[in-house]
Amino acid sequence: MSDAPRTPTRWVRPAVAGIAAVLFGAGLGELAASIVGPESGPFVVVGSLLIDLAPPWAKDAAIALFGTGDKAALLTGIGLVVIVLAGAAGWLEWRRPPWGRVLIAALGAVGALAAATRAGAGMLAIVPSAVVAIAAIGALGVLLRRLAPFVPAAAGDAGAEASVEERLAASADPARADPPAPPDRRAFFAWAGGAAAIGVLAALGASALSAGSRAVTAVREAIRLPKPATRATVPASAELAIDGLAPVVTPNAEFYRIDTALSVPQVDPADWSLRIHGLVEREVTVTWDELLALPLEESVTTLTCVSNEVGGGLIGNAAWLGYPIRELLARAAPTSDADMVLSRSVDGFTASTPLPVLQDDRNAILAVGMNGDPLPVEHGFPVRMVVPGLYGYVSATKWVVDLEVTRFDRARAYWSDRGWSERGPIKLSSRIDVPRQGQSVAAGTVTVAGVAWHQHTGIAGVEVQVDDGDWRAATLATAISIDTWVQWRYDWDAAPGSHTLRVRAIGADGEVQTADVAPVAPDGATGLDELTVEVA
Numbered sequence: 001m002s003d004a005p006r007t008p009t010r011w012v013r014p015a016v017a018g019i020a021a022v023l024f025g026a027g028l029g030e031l032a033a034s035i036v037g038p039e040s041g042p043f044v045v046v047g048s049l050l051i052d053l054a055p056p057w058a059k060d061a062a063i064a065l066f067g068t069g070d071k072a073a074l075l076t077g078i079g080l081v082v083i084v085l086a087g088a089a090g091w092l093e094w095r096r097p098p099w100g101r102v103l104i105a106a107l108g109a110v111g112a113l114a115a116a117t118r119a120g121a122g123m124l125a126i127v128p129s130a131v132v133a134i135a136a137i138g139a140l141g142v143l144l145r146r147l148a149p150f151v152p153a154a155a156g157d158a159g160a161e162a163s164v165e166e167r168l169a170a171s172a173d174p175a176r177a178d179p180p181a182p183p184d185r186r187a188f189f190a191w192a193g194g195a196a197a198i199g200v201l202a203a204l205g206a207s208a209l210s211a212g213s214r215a216v217t218a219v220r221e222a223i224r225l226p227k228p229a230t231r232a233t234v235p236a237s238a239e240l241a242i243d244g245l246a247p248v249v250t251p252n253a254e255f256y257r258i259d260t261a262l263s264v265p266q267v268d269p270a271d272w273s274l275r276i277h278g279l280v281e282r283e284v285t286v287t288w289d290e291l292l293a294l295p296l297e298e299s300v301t302t303l304t305c306v307s308n309e310v311g312g313g314l315i316g317n318a319a320w321l322g323y324p325i326r327e328l329l330a331r332a333a334p335t336s337d338a339d340m341v342l343s344r345s346v347d348g349f350t351a352s353t354p355l356p357v358l359q360d361d362r363n364a365i366l367a368v369g370m371n372g373d374p375l376p377v378e379h380g381f382p383v384r385m386v387v388p389g390l391y392g393y394v395s396a397t398k399w400v401v402d403l404e405v406t407r408f409d410r411a412r413a414y415w416s417d418r419g420w421s422e423r424g425p426i427k428l429s430s431r432i433d434v435p436r437q438g439q440s441v442a443a444g445t446v447t448v449a450g451v452a453w454h455q456h457t458g459i460a461g462v463e464v465q466v467d468d469g470d471w472r473a474a475t476l477a478t479a480i481s482i483d484t485w486v487q488w489r490y491d492w493d494a495a496p497g498s499h500t501l502r503v504r505a506i507g508a509d510g511e512v513q514t515a516d517v518a519p520v521a522p523d524g525a526t527g528l529d530e531l532t533v534e535v536a
């Protein structure tokens, strides 16, 4: 306490100045992004860059830890790192100018670089990050000056290169004839609070603005999809309607969502078109109106994510309305050397799908509808691919705008570049939904139920094993088709004690689901779902 003007400002106030300045800048940056385009928002672009750079184990770990909340977790993490760096920048600028400003400028540069390298980024994409850096640096200067009255160079050792701290020390020099007033703590915090508040208000304004400009949501709501030329039927006997068992058709709001898009692409159907090119006789372009004018078919297909752990929930079943991709490919006429279609989303995501899978008679479609509604925006509005039998990462491109007919030895897709298999047929699998792991049940007849799937092969049977007993046949619900999961149930005569339940599926081709455990990377998990229950 001997050095009165220095002690309280040693690091707390400079760090507060840094954080307040960066909040101020970040808020203005988000505001700029809401005008330039939400996909250029500094947090979103840095998050997207991290997602793109993340190795497969990191994607895995994020999904395992946070599930479909992985994006919120990522943004929170970035926010915390930025706050720590902002505090450090304030402190650095106080002790070693101009390094605090340099640090903030570097953060801005990272944002600008991330923004400029996003798919479809325009010249303006770097603006929000530049705004963050410039506004934060400006605010930091103002706030630090509140901590240290400026001492003119003439006063002695406090020259232009002197740190604010040195100037402050000089200002407290008792030898000075007219020492400037010591900095006012309250005034400083008022300024810092004001800067932070402006930042937060700007960010709130930005989110209101971009919500208001979510014109695409309004366009989507106004869409009346044409009646299907062929309608999908779901037999009543496909639904066992057991409490706790996943419904055979997954409501849109409950459908899992997995993608790399931190900011959901907003594609106006009026601006949408799909280009088919590459190894083709003739290029084909289809617009939204042209697509809707074609005879659309409805088909039920179960989507599955390659990151789905044994027993996991990254799987869902929906009735999709769309047009067969094989018909559009037939118009384009792939050349005989082609063996793959690289589909590309408006946000740069790509998937490699074997060409024959898109040409055979399965329901590989360009989908526009999901369970009777236009595709939800986060599920790919206005148009996505749905391909029975393949994991989503190699087939189910959302916000799809481009199909390049090519070869596996010429092009690689988003996840193939990150250690995942370039082909991803869905593996035969099954899951127990009821009872729940650890649940206590009464002795007697206990309903065990779940789902089993092997898309485009079909399920012939499901078997349940209690402890180390014999495998017993479960009863299957009616399968909607070989492209969908099927519900099953088993009435178990439960004796008191702790028991382990295990399930395995048998494919329509006779394959028995393996008990061998494999992780999700590189091409999908294997092993048997099992759980323990207490029977009283």
Ligand SMILES: Nc1nc2c(c(=O)[nH]1)N[C@H]1C(S)=C(S)[C@@H](COP(=O)(O)O)O[C@H]1N2
Pocket: 255, 256, 257, 258, 259, 260, 261, 303, 304, 305, 306, 345, 346, 347, 349, 378, 379, 380, 391, 392, 393, 396, 397, 398, 399
């Ligand atoms: N544009 C785009 N499409 C994408 C992805 C993506 O990251 N970006 N992820 C794929 C993956 S890994 C899966 S499992 C499915 C999930 O589709 P859903 O979110 O509609 O369930 O979308 C696929 N399509």
Ligand SMILES: [Mo]
Pocket: 258, 304, 305, 306, 307, 391, 392, 393
């Ligand atoms: Mo996935």
